[in-house]
Amino acid sequence: MSDAGTDSAALVVEGLTKTYTTNGVDHLAIEKVDLHVDAGEFVSIVGPSGSGKTTLLNCISGLLRPSGGQVRTFGTPIGDGPSEDMAIVFQDYSRSLFPWLTVERNIGLPMRRTGASRASVASAVDSLLEAVGLPRSVIGKYPWQLSGGMQQRVAIARALINKPKILLMDEPFASVDAQTRISLEDLTLRVWREWNKSVLFITHDIDEAVYLSDRVVVLSKGPSTVKANVDVELPRDRDQILTKQEPLFGKLRSEVMDLVMGQ
């Protein structure tokens, strides 16, 4: 546990509350969530289904206006719409990528706000393809011509192109098969380390949360509040087989499981 609210943190969420009004009835989805991600930290959020994880992420990213509370990135409150420090990887790559644009155009599209030249976009796309492990040959293809795992790699490349300091990932690997998921998890860890990002990773998969993170934030069932912060003191340089064999992994896994399942 560390003290929330320090402005050295990459991301600080304070008292975040979200209320929906449907047919005149207020529905409290998120109740006073406090959390933070330190610079260079990898934090996962887990919670039972229906605990408003996606709503929380949408509020943090600025896609949804929270009903109360504040979100700051590096000390600056976020305004209307996502901050330039952040990039988001959504769960549903088939909808978050634009099917009418080629892979190259999809990845390069965020650079329009920087007014970069065509050549610099092309070279940025090239180096990102390599970083996310895609062959150059996909450049002229459309996303729907690629496998799910490859599409999510495209989405990760697109999220990285404007060099965000914070990556928000909303159950990014929930709809790919097990092997693909393993390699995407390791890709995420590599990107996080080599490029020195701060990551907030939402998942419903407890193993995934423990394997990836420095810290796991457990949400309660809706209205979501932060139930616990669990520090993951496993050594870095994680390995899909070795790390998961460690007794501490099993212990943390049960601890988080208990928190998620328990009332």
Place this chain on the structure above:
Amino acid sequence: MRRIIVRVVSYVWLVAALVLVAEVLLRWRDSSFTPPPSRVAGAFLDLWWSGPAHRLFASDEFVADVGSSMFRLAIGYALAVVVGVVVGVALGRSRRLEWLFAPIVRLGVATPAVVLIPIAIVLLGINDRMPIFVIAFGSIWPVIFNAMDGVAGVDRLSLNSARAIGLRRVDRYRFVVLPAALPRILTGARVSLGIAVVLMVSSELYASTSGVGYQILLQQYRFDTPKMFAGVVMACAIGILFNALFGLYERWALRGRPTVGR
């Protein structure tokens, strides 16, 4: 090459067969009110393609009537599509505007557009502006309706994704909203093209001093049935031409989409 031949054959065999049957039957019947296709073909050449060589044999009637018909159709239809898309997108993006104007759009879609013709004659008189107005105003509704629906139905996650990558408003429309709604917009434009062709001919039939519709009516008054049919064939040809051009544009515009063109 073989594929092209197969395609051409698949398009024309039925028409060719029907023309042949009509030729046999109508020659046998031999009435001046029902000329066989060969006589219509002769009248077609005589009416439209008997001009000087430097004009590629286009006759005076071709220049005057086909020219003005196509001009009115092109201008009227272009107005319908451009204004229709702008209005439709605006209505589709705003709940309030949609609430205010949806009844008018529904009325427009449901009204038989030819009723505009007498109104347009009263308002504008008999000139080029009248059919252009009728075509534009009569065929705009399917464009508005489909653009509105298409834009309103753009996937929420696509829009979020566009905001998440920091696209500016103009770019969000250019790269996300319009491309997402494009199939629906084109559906509307296709329906509207059919209406536009009908309105072109019918406004010229009703009151005009030029145009293919005018020529059809003129030849009917003169009891020159072969030339009347030659006019009808020309009206069909204009419709086919515009639809073919539309089809080419549609294929180009939707290239790379998963569901179209293969």
